[in-house]
Amino acid sequence: MSLHIQAQAGEIAPAVLLAGDPLRARFIAESYLEDARCYNEVRNMLGYTGTYRGRLVSVQGTGMGMPSLALYAHELITEYEVQTLIRVGTCGSLQAQVNLRDLVLAQGACTDSSMVRRWAGGLDFAPLADFELLDTAYHLVKDGPVPVHVGNILASDTFYQEEGGDPLWRRWAALGVLAVEMETAALYALAAKYRRQALTVLTVSDSLVTGEVASAQEREQSYTPMIELGLEVALASLGK
Numbered sequence: 001m002s003l004h005i006q007a008q009a010g011e012i013a014p015a016v017l018l019a020g021d022p023l024r025a026r027f028i029a030e031s032y033l034e035d036a037r038c039y040n041e042v043r044n045m046l047g048y049t050g051t052y053r054g055r056l057v058s059v060q061g062t063g064m065g066m067p068s069l070a071l072y073a074h075e076l077i078t079e080y081e082v083q084t085l086i087r088v089g090t091c092g093s094l095q096a097q098v099n100l101r102d103l104v105l106a107q108g109a110c111t112d113s114s115m116v117r118r119w120a121g122g123l124d125f126a127p128l129a130d131f132e133l134l135d136t137a138y139h140l141v142k143d144g145p146v147p148v149h150v151g152n153i154l155a156s157d158t159f160y161q162e163e164g165g166d167p168l169w170r171r172w173a174a175l176g177v178l179a180v181e182m183e184t185a186a187l188y189a190l191a192a193k194y195r196r197q198a199l200t201v202l203t204v205s206d207s208l209v210t211g212e213v214a215s216a217q218e219r220e221q222s223y224t225p226m227i228e229l230g231l232e233v234a235l236a237s238l239g240k
């Protein structure tokens with residue numbers, strides 16, 4: 001047991017999908033895993049282990065934002081020896097060519113949070129995806145039906161934008177940052193610190209450029225390619 005996860009040693013697989021919404025974690029477990037067993041209900045931050053195409057995989061809810069994700073990722077790494085962490089989530093597009101329902105593979109994660117700088121002892125560390133996971137993910141989807149974008153994203157502490165003036169997100173957009181979410185810089189920095197593999201796979205759920213927001217039904221349908229990709233990359237990371 002760790003502080004926020006009640007699983008016993010060995011109950012969590014070496015590869016874990018991370019979903020912000022714990023009910024999404026349950027949905028993934030119930031829809032994609034065989035013999036899924038819930039190992040965590042502390043704070044309703046549900047976690048499950050089951051088999052996907054014959055291999056053990058786990059899926060854990062993390063909550064929203066870097067402080068919440070970081071405590072689950074930290075405990076999975078340090079108390080349960082998790083090797084591969086794959087975040088599946090949603091993002092807001094910062095670029096005109098990144099459309100609703102597209103996939104974004106976060107090659108790097110900029111941040112406006114102080115968290116990574118604190119962990120790095122004041123250094124401006126650049127949090128990056130694990131190249132092997134990124135390469136695997138890209139090759140699985142590059143010729144598929146859903147457009148995929150690979151590049152920098154922004155992990156922000158704020159969801160609602162500041163009032164008036166030129167919004168800050170435009171400055172990130174001017175640097176080619178593809179999309180905004182709220183978790184990945186912390187995930188990649190933790191993976192770097194503990195020498196684990198991490199990747200974030202995102203579906204575009206809204207656009208700060210156009211103001212569009214995907215409907216609930218559109219969101220539901222667009223999650224499928226992302227979840228399947230996350231599971232396939234998790235499987236590949238386990239080796240033969």
Ligand code: HPA
Nearest residue numbers: 090091092159180181182
């Ligand atoms: N901002 C931050 N996080 C998000 C967004 C957004 O627009 N969309 C989905 N996650």
